[in-house]
Amino acid sequence: MLEALTDALSLALDPSVLMFVALGILLGITLGAIPGLSGDMAIALLLPTVFYLEPASALGLLVGIYKGGMFGGSISGITFGVPGTPGAAATTIDGYQAKLKGKPNRALHTALYSSVAGDTSSDLILIFIALPLAAVALKFGPVEFFALYAFSLLLISALTRGQLAKGVAACALGILLSMIGRDPIGGSLRMTFGMPELAGGLSLIPVLVGIFAVSELIVQVSKAWAAKSRAIVEDAKEKSKMFSDYDAAADKLPFRDFLKLWKATAIGTGTGTLIGALPGAGSSLAAFISYGLAHRFSRNGDEFGKGSMEGVASAEAGNSATSGSTLIPLFAFGIPGSATAALFGAAFILMGMSPGPTMVRDHSDVIYALFIILIYANLVNLLMGKVLLPYYSKMSMVQPRILLPIVFCLAIFGTYAAGNSLIDVWVLLGAGLLGVVLRLYGFPLAPLILGFIVGPGAERALRQSLLIGGEWSYLFSSPIAIGFYATALGLILLFTLLLRNKA
Amino acid sequence: MMMQRKGLVVALTAATLGAAVGPAMGSEGNGDSPLGNSPIRLVIPFGPGGGSDMTARVLTATAPEFCGPRIDVVSMSGAAGLEAVNYVMNAESDGHTLLVTDYGPIVTSGYVDDVEWSHDDWDPVMLFTEWLPTVYTRADHDIDSIEDWVAQLEAEPNSVTFAHAAPLGIVHLPLILFEMETGLENRHIPTSGGGETRSMVMGGHVDLGMTLPASIAAEVENGTLKALGTFADERADVLPDVPTFKEAGYDVSLPAWLMIFAKDDVPQETKAFLQDCFMEALATPTAVSMSDRTNAGIDPRGMEASADLYRNTVEVVGNILREIGEID
Amino acid sequence: MSSMLRNPLRYQDFYVGLVLIALAAAGLLDIAYGNWRIGQTMGPEAFPQVAYIAILMAGVLVSTNACIGQHDSRQEDIVSVLVTGVIMVSGGVLLFLLVGRLGFTVTLASALIAGSSLLTREPLRHWKTTILLPILAAVVMYFLFVQLIRVPLASGWLF
DSSP: OHHHHHHHHHHHTOHHHHHHHHHHHHHHHHHHHSTTOOHHHHHHHHTTHHHHSOHHHHHHHHHHHHHHHHHHHHHHHHHHSOOSSGGGHHHHHHHHHHHHTTOHHHHHHHHHHHHHHHHHHHHHHHHHHHHHHHHHHHTOOHHHHHHHHHHHTTHHHHHOSSOHHHHHHHHHHHHHHHTOEEOTTTOOEESOTTOGGGGGOOOHHHHHIIIIIIHHHHHHHHHHHHHHHSOOSOHHHHSSOOBOOOOGGGOOOOHHHHHTTHHHHHHHHHHHHHHHHSTTOOHHHHHHHHHHHHHHHOTTGGGTTTTOHHHHHHHHHHHHTHHHHTTHHHHHHSOOOSHHHHHHHHHHHHTTOOSSHHHHHHTHHHHHHHHHHHHHHHHHHHHHHHHHHHHHHHHHTBOHHHHHHHHHHHHHHHHHHHHTOHHHHHHHHHHHHHHHHHHHTTOOSHHHHHHHHHHHHHHHHHHHHHHHHSSGGGGGSOHHHHHHHHHHHHHHHHHHHHHHHHO | OHHHHHHHHHHHHHHHHHHHHGGGGOOOOOSOSTTOSSOEEEEESSOTTSHHHHHHHHHHHHSHHHHSSOEEEEEOOGGGGHHHHHHHHTSOSSSSEEEEEOSIIIIIHHHHSOOSOOGGGEEEEEEEEEEOOEEEEETTOSOOSHHHHHHHHHHSTTOOEEEEESTTSTTTHHHHHHHHHHOOOOEEEEESSHHHHHHHHHTTSSSEEEEOHHHHHHHHHTTSEEEEEESSSSOOTTOTTSOBTTTTTOOOOOOEEEEEEEETTSOHHHHHHHHHHHHHHHTSHHHHHHHHHTTOOOOOBOHHHHHHHHHHHHHHHHHHHHHTTSOO | OTTTOOOGGGOHHHHHHHHHHHHHHHHHHHHHHSOOOOOSSSOTTHHHHHHHHHHHHHHHHHHHHHHTTOOOOOOTTHHHHHHHHHHHHHHHHHHHHHHHHHOHHHHHHHHHHHHHHHHSSSTTTTHIIIIIHHHHHHHHHHIIIIIISOOOOSSOOOO
8 A cells, every 4th residue: 555655646746737736726716716607617628638638637637626616616706796606605695795894805815714624624534534424425315315404494594684584485485496397206397387498497506696696796786876876976086996995904814813713614614524425415505504503603693694704714614625525425436426526427437447446446546646636736725825815805896887797797608608508597687686676675595595405405305205115204214314303403492592591 | 007917917818728728629620521610519418527428528539530620519408408409409400510318308308398399300310329227226135136026026016116317217217118017016216316326225225226337337346236137138238247127028128328319401411421420430449448438338320220219219208108198 | 562563554574574475375376276296195296385385474474573563674775776687687688699699709898898888987088997898808708608618609599
């Protein structure tokens, strides 16, 4: 094994591999920052290069894109309020608020550090504990998954400022939107109103970017229009000024301050790693659950939703911590647990390796090289992030009148490019209008996205459980499931009591 | 000043990215072929990275030399594949926009979905490969063979849970056909795809699953999974020890296939040219090695053989759908 | 007790609650009389039904909260935001449709110029930011989407 390790080191630390990693990260960050586009897309586009490159270089490129993409999504989320990738949606909640308060740099750095922290832990777990964790993941069948999804619905309260009833309504609306299309069990069409275009349902990216981002853009545009119409500001100030007043010196994040966020980051990392290892769960769910749990256990819970760095750290750590663990089912069983894992699986196949436990045994030098690359790519990500972030912070302060049209068009074409689907564009715009209406009447948006993400999985898991078990009691036949329900009940009781005590 | 410099930086970055990535996009072809210079688009109604995508990319790499223009694979999974099919249907009938698909989005969809085209509007240009649906289970399960399965169901009807992706999809219809033939009933557990099916089988949450051989070949070899039978006329190349249902005495065969379709009003000479240049490309050593590496199992067939298979599938699928009441 | 009850009709949230109730009612009626397939143990209508019931209860809560004075404050600029929204969405649709006719870069550049100009007071004076920068942005996006990613655009409009 030692020999394989030394082979791997020489493979992984080759300068050309380092170059590909850096290129990949640059590509990933850039594409991830564009709403609608994601690292997955870049990986899919560049899969053919795997044929022409050395295995380590190819892996370096793909790993770089992946990691860069994960972080890139939150750049766009923080600077423009438009999550660049679904996983960045939770980061945007507090990140964008922070930018509106003049602290984009602080938020971006928080996101960067927590992203790297979560990513590195997740990679270490992949490398050292993949197999036992995979065995646990296999124990998750329909019954356990339903318990997990039911548990995550608790987060509605964490994601709602104001009336809980409106949060519940938003979540239910999200669930309804996710049911449009074909019933996953019976195959019949639901709520398509006779439009065959809706037979495939609504995709996550157009709904997410539409509800969060397009609606925000609409609100900002109307503010910009109002500002233009009001004859207040002197022309002198407005000359050819591109940037609004921004005091970069006051907007820094000393490392000391980041260390204070250790609790939120740890919660995010742990949650993200666990959820990432479950096939099918997804990075946005991990991010939301991390955010919700951090909110519940934070001393400054009231700050969440108003630009709290804890909010940013927990969400981003949760998102990035799925990166290594999502590959666990692939390595352990050859089962891709997410679209990204499937793409990596395809890359392994193209390199002549068949994903699964035999991969580590039969190609130990390449796989160990991959592990080494995974770790140091995080460092490169950190370095590149530190270099690029000041530019992004500055860019975020470009005057809205210039920025808004560009971001709007990027959102439209980025979403189109994500699936090559015209329907996605119409859904994007429709969701944008819905998002605006919801904002105006005081409904929180995050629960809607939560409902949309959780709905299909929850329904499928529940109905599969009933088909397998035959009756409702089957849902309580698993200790893992009971564990989730008990914890959920416990949390509800705990916080109701706490609220009573406060009052 | 700052803004102009920023613009320059942006432009340079874009150019570098383009230059770095350009060659990976597929080789430029030679200019003097009957198909001209504009690229050929192979449209697949599924997401990127899957079996169809990987197989089609073999042509991207090898065919431009023989066919002329560049070849792009475009993945359009919207509206469960309907968008891709419509995109090809609405494109020019010049042979530049082709559909690469299995029978779901074209045969099954043509029956159950509200579409404006019919099965006769499509002509296969060639077949890449046949995919043979295979029933499998985990290694330590009681059921060891097709006979065991049948015996269990005869003793206790509905006692076996069977996971499959997509209701009425290519790994579900063979099961329905088998049940129609034998009168036996399993409990069908639809899943979100091959990955979920495999997790559920390996985790012991369901008894049996059905999938395509390439995804379980490695596991069957190292003993993690057992393959029970294949719904085809002949055994799968990657699973030579697994009997077909026909061998076991059940006249049930419903292979899936990956074909390239053109609209029927594309000129016959164009279709013939495409068939020839694609088949030539797939016979090259590069293509063969790519196919081997990815377990794509490319075994091409020309227009006539494909058309026969297509018509046969249309008929069989139509019968099944009518029998279960999905269509009249 | 009577001092807690305000005239509900004055508060926006009361109507919001009513809209939710109406939506839920419509949905439940659709499930009851519409074309839904029967399923074993739990059919395709079950989850939507639960969601509609949740919306119904939420609607009732929101309306009653408005009656006892707990409600969200009215936003000042509802109409202007909605109008902006409709205009932007129509613009987006138009943009997409025109890209096929007039070409990607031209349409995009025009859209960006129009957008920036509308939001800038004295757009011609600030031509560097309202005209030059949008054109540059359009060119970059052309490289990104058409050359690099090769999105299929133009011919073959669907649906």
